[in-house]
Amino acid sequence: MKATKLALVILAIAVALFIMLPSLSWAAEDGAALYKANCSACHGADAAGKAAIKAPAVKGKTEADIKKALETPKHAATKKKVNDEQVKAIADYLQGLK
Numbered sequence: 001m002k003a004t005k006l007a008l009v010i011l012a013i014a015v016a017l018f019i020m021l022p023s024l025s026w027a028a029e030d031g032a033a034l035y036k037a038n039c040s041a042c043h044g045a046d047a048a049g050k051a052a053i054k055a056p057a058v059k060g061k062t063e064a065d066i067k068k069a070l071e072t073p074k075h076a077a078t079k080k081k082v083n084d085e086q087v088k089a090i091a092d093y094l095q096g097l098k
Contacts, residue, residue, distance in 0.1 A: 029086050031093025038078055039090065047097050060098045063091035 035047070042055040049057035058066075066087050070079040082090070 029089035031089035031091070034082065034086050034090050035093050038081055047094055058094055061091065061094045063088050066091050066094075 036045070039047075039058065042050060042053060043058045044050050044055070047057060047059040049055050061069075069075055070082075070087070
């Protein structure tokens with residue numbers, strides 16, 4: 001009986017941690033992975049841009065630059081995919097590419 005209660009308590013804690021971990025502030029977003037998933041198709045893996053599709057280089061862009069670009073109609077779909085914390089992570093990654 002005690003073992004069953006202990007197992008249930010451990011399971012409840014594990015479920016609570018599983019739900020909470022993604023939203024904890026120390027669980028920082030990986031800017032490189034976010035860039036690759038949301039931006040590299042148009043702006044290139046090296047962030048140097050793609051002239052053929054008129055996608056500018058984004059190497060070294062700031063968070064403000066990215067937020068401004070996301071306000072344009074051509075980035076509407078991307079804007080729906082990323083939140084402010086993720087934009088900051090992407091900007092931090094791009095700043096490191098200088």
